[in-house]
Amino acid sequence: MRRLPEPPLQLIVFVVGMSILGAEIAAARLLAPYFGASTIVWANTIGIVLVALSGGYWYGGRLADRNPTREGLYKIVLLSGVLLAAVPFAADPFLGVAVDALDSISAGAFVGSLIGVTFLVATPVFVSGAVAPYALRLAVTGVEEAGTVSGRLYAISTVGSLLGTFTSALLFIPLIGTRRTFIVFGLALVALAAVGLARRRLTLAPAALLVLLALPVGTVKGETEDGAQVIHETNTEYQYARVVQEADGTRSLELNEGEAVHSQRRPGTFLTGNIWDEYMIVPFAAQDRPPERIAILGNAAGTTARAYGHYFPQTRIDGVEIDGELTDIGRKYFDMRAPRLTTHTADARPYLRRTDERYDAIFVDAYRQPYIPFYLATKEFFELARDRLKPGGVVVVNAGHPEGSDKLEKVLSATMASVFETVIRDPSEDTNTLLLGTDGRASAQRMAANAPTLPPDLQPLA
Template sequence: MTAQLDRTEGGTDQPARSYSLPLGVVVFVTGSVSLGAEIAATRLLEPWFGASTIVWANTIAVVLVALSVGYSIGGRLADRDPSMAGLSRIILVASVLIAAVPFVANPFLRASVDAFDSLSVGTFAGSLLGVMVLIAVPLLLVGAVSPYAVRLAVDRVEDSGRVAGRLYAISTFGSLVGTFAAALVLIPFVGTRRTFLVFALLLALAAIAGLRRHRLPALIVPALILVLIALPTGILKSGTAGSTVIWEKETRYQYGRVLQAADGERTLELNEGQAVHSLYRPGSYLTTGYWDQQLALMWAGRSDLRSVAILGSAAGTTARALGHYSPTTHIDAVEIDKAVTQAGRKYFDLQAPDLQTYADDARPWLERTTTKQDAIVIDAYRQPYIPFYLTTKEFFALVRDRLAPGGVVVVNVGQPAGSTKLEKVLAATMRTAFGDDRVYRDPAQRTNTLLVGTTDDTEPADALRAKAPTLPAEVEQVLDGSASRIEPALTGGDVYTDDKAPVEWLVDLSLAKVAETGEGR
């Protein structure tokens, strides 16, 4: 589909076909950029605001508003200047703005996060403003292309419906291709920054095909974009004071980085970096963090751990410690992100005598396995949220079924300091599978409580005290500490199901409450 006529810079009507791409190709390219840039924008925000559905909802909302405004403006501009040159200028400007996004993102987002932290404004407002500033204007221009193209392609009024339908179908198909290209190919293999640049390059080439008199000067834009694609990406986020980034990667699932302090201590951060997901201290298997309590509470049931599953093992802090202190235990370490497990082996000394790692999602893996576990540890957060399907009564029924007699489940509940709403919900939901008197809590850390579900009437504190003397002194102290703190779980929470589990709303409201009252600061 091509435009029949084009009013060129010289003022004469010329057949657009003689020097431009078919309009179908143009709208296909811009359609692919519209949703491909949306996927890339979300990945750009994740290291700063996290990977929740709140961030996704904000991104989608901004994209839809920008495209809607672009449709309206594009129609008006097309009526004023129905020419391929006019359309190409819009596309060229959009390409420049898309190319600029990843370069202005980091300083802007860093300043944005600092500002919102100081004002106690949450993820919703921060991510919304971030997306608006970064991609709203270029996507508004991209949205202007389809109605502009329809105006150029319609030669007779009686053909307008057929022409518009065809071009919008092509644009939608382009959006589908752009979505999968960004998510499955570009972001995993070339990174987020170069994903934006590839889309910008496609826009620039499409724009140049529609220019006649100024085509050669306009070639500067794709040439510069190619140079930017060739440049090394560098470090996405610099280290904090006293630490150095020794590894970072944009994986299929998230952004991750490893920081090393001057004393050799290493930490794993994922996405926005508000939590440490794994920790390594040279010469030590304990951390003084919640991983130590995870290790201890595995013995809240059986004294001999034959088989343990860790769902959400990250870089393997708990698996490594268990392998050292209980070398005969078979460990299934399940981590959805293979790159994080690889970083664990390289930077966190992830090894054990009988360790099997799996690159899989926690619940599907548990569905498939037939092994009866003596302990199942659940630590599958994408800070600050736990996946909703790991919070439901159906999930805990599955966990209960996969435990051997006397086995225990240990759930890490990360929550804002001073808030217990998530803990109460998980405790209430766990009781549907384990019973009212078999769910306990260990308030081990300021922002981490460990919930324990047992399969028999053994008191966890008694089991821990019985096991403690058989372990090295440093671990004995950890077990004794947990035994002194462990108590019946809190009551008052709702029971979540696969059909209804508003865990992100619960966490966001808890964060807002803490920010409002200043609790936990």
């Protein structure tokens, strides 16, 4: 059998660079269902990758000085690819056990994600890091060209890293999922090594990875409360999302590590017995008629929009959600529909800045526990929201917080009070408080006085 040409060193460092950064992006998404996608998780992921790369550079240099051969380089690339492709298969059992163990000692996302990314990604990245100095040793034939050759190889590797970042985040993860993304990058490395080593039995390795790529990935996070089941899950452009259905038919939308429910639909009713019901009545603390137009910033799967469409069908609703796939989930699994609902795939603050509409009520439900988008909690944001209100309009913020802690609520209340003449609170749940800001008058007594004018289902809430 005729041997294929050996892969050029430039191609090897390009593919390895692409795989390292692609794996880094995929690793953060792999941890998200268990530890979230906060800055802490990203910091741990980037930090461990850099430490592993540094170690790999050092060790690769030592190996190259001992006995630099093409075969040795191909073996390193092969090992790197196999380890990378194995990551998703080690992730499920390890992360499941790790989360339970860490919960038992009350360890948080920092410790959990640090251990997770170290166990899963450090070794493949360490091995991949050894490739660049080893390839450089093979490429340099004389001291007079060392600078040019090393600069060229590291530039090519960096371009590969850039491509790996974008293909992982924008192409592979949204289209084929996080687990298959690891297999794709592992397959690229294994195929490259198999061509270089030119051994017939090694062709089985890429073939095996292709088979794994075609297999169903199964449920990423299948554990639920007793009697519940996961009926849909996906890795969106922004996060991991799943729909859980309980035995009575109640459906809930969970994101990332599932610390909070972001939308809910109960069969046979438009109410949930949860925080979303409060949005129906809170505006009546400052207004004596149903809102003509509202904006929901953080619409998720449309629980509030659906209820408003039922109880106040004349209200025009702008549902703003940065993750368009959640809107699709809302339509398919949560019956998200309303006579005058318009959905917008946009970030909340840029949407408010661009819109010319004026609202009777702006609902801010974008504070994902346990994360708060800082740019939606500033004085400048609330000034922008105030400028998009009609006279007498209200801004209502869902301040989710740990049970027994009111620190976030106090900080948000103080910030809102620097913008609005009136700020009142509705501590409807142990972990959720609605804060209402307006330049008009607002009080619980006014809401109670308006209660008889509300639909019968809503009157007990007021």
